[in-house]
């Protein structure tokens with residue numbers, strides 16, 4: 001298992017060593033292959049997680065499905081190959097070309113963007129880091145955690161924010177660092193660590209995996225900003241543009257209040273639609289052509305996946321095990337006081 | 347040899363005809379191609395990384411690491427320390443498990459190997475079972491067994507398994523009291539040093555006397571007396587100048603004393619028990635390689651069983667045991683990198699894991715990490731080769 005990780009890293013390096021840096025054209029490669037290659041987590045409910053039938057579901061998965069639908073049209077959302085990866089190996093494998101989109105609760109930071117050859121393409125979930133503790137511990141604030149053992153995933157922003165937070169507050173702690181999320185949860189659940197820390201959405205998701213979810217609580221403090229979004233390789237601008245605009249099309253559909261599936265089918269022929277709706281549906285203008293796609297790219301993304309709000313409620317909203325209410329959170333639309341704001345599609 | 351070589355020297359040859367010359371030419375060409383190939387790989391890697399916007403070079407080593415490390419038995423590391431500091435922390439933690447593991451594996455391996463040859467049916471069967479079982483279960487599985495199955499069912503800190511407040515065992519590790527030197531401790535040290543010098547002198551003298559006269563000297567009893575008597579006297583005068591610092595529960599965890607984290611304990615147990623099974627087989631084959639006649643001859647001249655083992659069997663068996671033992675030590679050291687599976691902060695976990703991920707500089711970091719393992723292996727080989735040459739058959 002570990003050996004294979006090292007081997008894969010090696011292949012990545014070999015590709016860097018022997019490959020030639022020809023101009024990448026991921027879109028043509030994807031069209032020729034017939035499916036989109038998408039890096040996801042190894043199982044984070046709500047974001048990317050295999051369901052009972054083994055199909056990948058979650059809001060991160062939906063981003064890849066929407067991109068595939070925009071490229072391949074009807075039924076295109078099925079044309080995705082998923083690559084479950086740990087936090088540690090996700091970027092190396094992306095830059096080595098094992099997959100073309102990394103949609104895996106990944107935080108947008110300067111160093112990732114500028115230093116390791118990645119491009120971030122918008123945000124599909126605004127998050128922040130929090131702490132989870134057993135209720136029995138009797139802790140009510142993160143400032144009471146001096147001296148605690150804290151379980152954390154390696155290769156994450158989490159590991160760094162944790163160090164920042166304890167240093168800023170003059171507290172000490174023992175980091176217990178695992179490579180796999182499952183190992184973190186197991187260690188926390190057994191009592192090896194007093195505290196589990198990650199993105200708050202991740203805490204909500206992982207709490208469902210604990211033996212006794214009700215005996216644990218998430219502390220109030222949010223100690224960081226974690227804008228999570230889809231990542232591509234630096235150096236293939238047209239491909240990154242597609243990912244960025246597909247995500248923003250889903251957000252635009254949400255702003256316009258247009259639902260996916262049959263609802264959007266019924267309005268395609270509606271001549272009374274606003275010019276904006278007609279343009280995005282591909283009835284007027286050619287936004288798709290600028291991206292190297294068909295005219296109706298955004299229509300198919302909406303038809304197959306639904307708008308951002310639908311996607312949110314389906315996987316992480318109030319009626320899911322994660323129970324993260326959208327209203328009043330940063331993930332609400334900008335008109336509702338949230339941060340979601342799509343640049344104009346024109 | 348006393349052959350006069352100048353007489354049978356061949357006649358002078360054309361230099362281009364000489365096999366030696368040709369082989370040098372061929373080797374230089376091959377060497378040149380290999381170096382050129384490596385050079386091409388390096389420059390191509392650099393070009394590709396640049397083209398892909400990946401930063402490179404070793405400059406990152408002096409940047410602040412911004413992450414903490416959980417287990418720091420030797421040097422300090424905080425988020426404010428550099429990556430190179432994190433590298434050394436990882437390196438020291440790797441050396442720690444390797445050294446402790448080699449030590450334990452050797453002891454267990456020798457005991458089991460000798461036990462396997464015991465006349466006692468139960469002992470030899472038990473040792474045989476041990477060897478077969480542990481050799482044939484994958485090491486990673488054994489690490490998981492100790493970590494997840496054994497050490498995870500321990501009680502929490504509050505309900506630690508407690509012996510006398512000096513030895514506590516719980517989910518967060520093994521906590522031991524730490525001896526702290528007090529006023530007068532220096533005299534103890536001095537006395538110890540003095541005793542050792544005296545013992546060495548007596549040893550040399552008794553050896554010489556035995557060579558000259560054949561008379562033996564009860565060196566063991568004398569040495570023990572020389573060690574213990576001054577110790578007792580000084581302890582008495584200074585009211586025992588060592589105190590024990592006990593681990594005490596403060597907040598979430600025990601503070602003070604010596605702490606072995608569960609990750610280290612699990613890794614150590616798995617590595618040393620697994621490697622010991624192989625060492626035991628080496629020991630057994632080493633002992634079996636000594637012909638029975640040696641033993642019979644030794645008892646014929648009147649040596650006791652203990653003397654036969656110590657003076658006849660072991661020194662000869664060691665010559666057979668050491669070379670395969672070296673490769674077991676190398677295996678153990680390299681296998682210690684499985685630490686990454688259970689959160690023990692060794693070099694691979696800290697440097698080729700967290701640091702690699704945070705900097706993205708896979709090429710540089712893997713190069714450094716591999717160089718470390720290579721150096722560690724070479725060091726072990728050198729030490730063992732030296733030891734082998736000391737033990738080797740000497741012509742007299």
Ligand SMILES: N[C@@H](CCC(=O)N[C@@H](CS)C(=O)NCC(=O)O)C(=O)O
Pocket residue numbers: 041042043044085086087105106107153155156157158179180181182198199202203226228
């Ligand atoms: N957003 C953070 C953390 C992402 C992360 O990997 N979190 C862990 C803990 S929630 C995780 O998702 N693990 C799932 C897995 O390993 O499959 C980052 O980008 O560094």
